Amino acid sequence: MLGNWMFSSLRLDAQSASTLPIIWLLVPVFIIYFITSGLPFVPSSEIGFGLLIIFGGEMAPMIVLVSSAGLITSFLVGKYVPKRRLARLLEWFGLEKAPNFLIQLQGMSPQEKLDHMMQGVSKSFARSLMTYRYLGIMALLNIPGNAVIGGGGGIAFMAGVTGLFSTKGFAISAFLGVMPYPLFFFVAWLLGY
Numbered sequence: 001m002l003g004n005w006m007f008s009s010l011r012l013d014a015q016s017a018s019t020l021p022i023i024w025l026l027v028p029v030f031i032i033y034f035i036t037s038g039l040p041f042v043p044s045s046e047i048g049f050g051l052l053i054i055f056g057g058e059m060a061p062m063i064v065l066v067s068s069a070g071l072i073t074s075f076l077v078g079k080y081v082p083k084r085r086l087a088r089l090l091e092w093f094g095l096e097k098a099p100n101f102l103i104q105l106q107g108m109s110p111q112e113k114l115d116h117m118m119q120g121v122s123k124s125f126a127r128s129l130m131t132y133r134y135l136g137i138m139a140l141l142n143i144p145g146n147a148v149i150g151g152g153g154g155i156a157f158m159a160g161v162t163g164l165f166s167t168k169g170f171a172i173s174a175f176l177g178v179m180p181y182p183l184f185f186f187v188a189w190l191l192g193y
Helices: 002-010 019-038 045-055 057-080 083-092 097-106 110-117 123-131 133-142 151-162 167-178 180-190
Strands: none
Touching (some): 019 045, 019 057, 045 180, 083 097, 097 110, 097 151, 133 167, 151 167
């Protein structure tokens, strides 16, 4: 809504405006996009789509970088946030199972965390999930309506909380996961559409 207000109040015409004012106008829009990309349950990809539609495929590299940066930041917050404080916050919201889950995970090794999370799941299926977990993250980031399960920011945050993903692996997955739609716009722009 803020992005729509900004564009309409300034009566921005992407075709007739000079390049310098557009760049300075886009700085706050990209800051908002960065913040919303990392927030759980916020469907921030609409801002990226809006920028792609208004300015075309030439914005695609910036969209990918900003969106990936927001997801990686959310992942890092999830990875390094004190789990007891997070559990207290969840208890304040009236949740019971999630705080207990976080406290149980706190003292476990990665293998123990995996075993705990995969209780009731066949070992071969659990092994497949762990082997392809980075592909799973990329798929979750691209599922339409993923805001219902936390959106990109929530998915990234929980991936960090679990401790089952390396920072480098998640960063590559986030970058590749947000790339398909902007890449389509970028290729169309290169071909003159």
